[in-house]
Amino acid sequence: MMQPLLEVRNLKKYFPVVKGFGPFKEIRWLKAVDDVSFTLHKGETLGLVGESGCGKSTTGRAILRLIEPTSGEVIFQGENIIALSQKEMRKKRREMQIIFQDPFASLDPRMTVKEIIAEPLRVFKTRENIKKRVEELIEKVGLSRSHLDRYPHEFSGGQRQRIGIARALALNPKLIVCDEPVSALDVSVQAQVINLLEDLQKEYGLTYIFIAHDLSVVKHISQRVAVMYLGKIVELGPVEQIFNNAKHPYTKALLSAIPVPEPGAKKEKIILEGDVPSPINPPAGCSFHPRCSGKKPICIEVMPDLVEVEKGHVVRCHLYSGEVKRGI
Numbered sequence: 001m002m003q004p005l006l007e008v009r010n011l012k013k014y015f016p017v018v019k020g021f022g023p024f025k026e027i028r029w030l031k032a033v034d035d036v037s038f039t040l041h042k043g044e045t046l047g048l049v050g051e052s053g054c055g056k057s058t059t060g061r062a063i064l065r066l067i068e069p070t071s072g073e074v075i076f077q078g079e080n081i082i083a084l085s086q087k088e089m090r091k092k093r094r095e096m097q098i099i100f101q102d103p104f105a106s107l108d109p110r111m112t113v114k115e116i117i118a119e120p121l122r123v124f125k126t127r128e129n130i131k132k133r134v135e136e137l138i139e140k141v142g143l144s145r146s147h148l149d150r151y152p153h154e155f156s157g158g159q160r161q162r163i164g165i166a167r168a169l170a171l172n173p174k175l176i177v178c179d180e181p182v183s184a185l186d187v188s189v190q191a192q193v194i195n196l197l198e199d200l201q202k203e204y205g206l207t208y209i210f211i212a213h214d215l216s217v218v219k220h221i222s223q224r225v226a227v228m229y230l231g232k233i234v235e236l237g238p239v240e241q242i243f244n245n246a247k248h249p250y251t252k253a254l255l256s257a258i259p260v261p262e263p264g265a266k267k268e269k270i271i272l273e274g275d276v277p278s279p280i281n282p283p284a285g286c287s288f289h290p291r292c293s294g295k296k297p298i299c300i301e302v303m304p305d306l307v308e309v310e311k312g313h314v315v316r317c318h319l320y321s322g323e324v325k326r327g328i
């Protein structure tokens with residue numbers, strides 16, 4: 001078996017949260033990412049989905065060390081990048097890029113598109129080479145050279161995302177974390193940007209982690225899908241297994257929320273009870289149990305492990321672990 005491009009092992013990110021003050025001060029830990037593991041092969045896309053606040057962005061950022069993980073390993077091309085110094089990491093980050101929901105939110109509105117795309121190239125190339133590369137990149141993402149002297153506010157959301165993609169591609173990365181890259185776009189524009197990402201993936205052999213809160217968005221681009229709930233992966237499997245044979249009650253509820261395209265087609269809608277519990281004070285046992293209509297006594301007490309239900313398809317649910325199967 002080929003060595004994976006990326007192997008995430010037991011990744012955790014806990015944020016300290018201070019409650020109270022003075023002698024009543026108490027530090028609690030918000031477990032934004034709590035023991036996440038998965039592998040990713042070159043050229044593959046893993047969709048990472050779940051409701052707002054389940055830890056998707058923190059997972060993506062911790063993998064690139066844009067925020068420092070609390071613990072765990074991130075093996076990229078055979079090397080644990082968590083052990084690298086900041087300086088070594090800066091070099092490594094050329095190969096690991098991120099695309100944001102709004103790539104311009106953090107950028108100077110006074111920079112032209114040319115300057116925005118050229119920024120990551122500056123350290124490595126001569127002026128003439130930068131110009132050539134910027135022109136090549138803008139065309140690769142479906143825009144033209146005439147766009148280069150314009151400013152971000154002159155573009156539509158979809159065009160801005162194309163510019164963000166050009167910038168991320170500048171240094172020939174191998175892995176790109178796409179953090180909700182189409183969530184702010186109209187549905188018709190979403191498809192165009194997803195098609196562009198797919199074309200670039202084929203051309204350059206790129207590997208993606210594609211974050212979205214909506215399962216329908218990841219359906220076409222992912223080969224495998226991981227579903228997160230309160231900092232943990234609750235189900236992970238090949239995309240067709242997740243869509244046609246989901247096991248976890250949470251995945252089933254997310255799927256039932258996707259509108260049915262054919263008029264007249266009926267689908268059972270599963271309503272999630274209550275709100276997402278706070279990750280500072282998660283429920284005991286299976287953290288999904290307060291919202292689960294199928295819960296058993298064991299679910300209130302014991303956090304289930306991930307169990308393999310089919311090859312490459314794992315589920316964190318007691319309904320599929322030995323105890324409940326045996327009727328406990």
Ligand SMILES: Nc1ncnc2c1ncn2[C@@H]1O[C@H](COP(=O)(O)OP(=O)(O)OP(=O)(O)O)[C@@H](O)[C@H]1O
Pocket residue numbers: 015030031032050051052053054055056057058059213279
């Ligand atoms: N810097 C931080 N300090 C404290 N808590 C944080 C910080 N960043 C994120 N969190 C918390 O960590 C949890 C996971 O957040 P994260 O942004 O990773 O979730 P998400 O699934 O990406 O959600 P969204 O779709 O809203 O971005 C949330 O409860 C969030 O409030």
